[in-house]
Each structure stands twice: as structure tokens, then as C-alpha cells.
Amino acid sequence: LGDTVIGEGSKLDNLIMIGHNCQIGRHCVIAGQTGLAGSVVLEDGVVLAGQVGLGDHTRVGAKARMGARSGTGSAFFLEGGQDYGGAPAKPVREWAREIHALARLAKPRKQGNND
Numbered sequence: 755l756g757d758t759v760i761g762e763g764s765k766l767d768n769l770i771m772i773g774h775n776c777q778i779g780r781h782c783v784i785a786g787q788t789g790l791a792g793s794v795v796l797e798d799g800v801v802l803a804g805q806v807g808l809g810d811h812t813r814v815g816a817k818a819r820m821g822a823r824s825g826t827g828s829a830f831f832l833e834g835g836q837d838y839g840g841a842p843a844k845p846v847r848e849w850a851r852e853i854h855a856l857a858r859l860a861k862p863r864k865q866g867n868n869d
Contacts (some may be wrong), residue, residue: 761798779816797834807841821846 758772761780771789772778778790779798788806796802797816807825808814815834825841832838840849 767804773810785822791828 773792791810821839
């Protein structure tokens with residue numbers, strides 16, 4: 755098993771779990787209740803909000819940001835410089851469109867004369 759490496763200037767909150775063989779780049783920020791499974795790579799400047807979960811062998815590109823309670827399964831690659839949300843994580847605009855569409859589908863339909 756390899757060693758976990760944490761880059762200079764990175765800030766780690768309490769109650770986080772970092773699995774074996776992880777690489778955390780320079781100047782990353784990881785908020786509380788976040789978990790990284792084994793062999794996760796965070797490139798420089800990544801920000802993980804609270805309760806983010808990353809599956810094994812996931813790579814998060816430089817300066818990517820993940821919203822609270824978002825996550826991935828195993829072996830995902832998230833491109834750098836973007837904001838992500840949801841589970842499985844996807845670009846935040848796409849995730850927000852899906853959430854809004856689900857909310858519209860869940861609204862009760864008005865009863866008309868022909869229903």
C-alpha cells in the first residue's frame with residue numbers, strides 16, 4: 755500500500771476520512787464529514803464542501819469545486835476548473851436543471867373538467 759500525501763497549504767477540517775494511497779494537491783480545502791476512498795487524487799486548488807464522498811480511484815482536476823453532499827462512485831474523473839453537485843457528481847448547471855425538472859414533475863396536477 756502506498757502512502758497518503760497532503761500538499762502544502764492544504765486545509766483539512768475535522769471529521770474527514772482519507773483512505774490509503776490518496777494524493778491531495780497543494781492549497782486544497784476539505785470541509786467536515788468528507789470521505790475519500792483509497793487512491794483518490796485531488797489536484798491543486800480543489801475545494802470539497804461538507805459531506806462530499808469520493809469513491810476509490812477518482813481524480814478531481816485542479817481548481818474544481820464540489821458542493822455539499824455531492825459525490826462519485828469508483829474511478830470517476832472530474833475535469834478541473836468546474837463546479838460540481840449531486841451524486842453522482844455532474845457540472846452544477848446540469849445538476850440544477852435536473853433538480854428543477856424533478857420538482858416540476860412532482861407537483862400535483864390541477865384537476866380539470868376532462869380528468
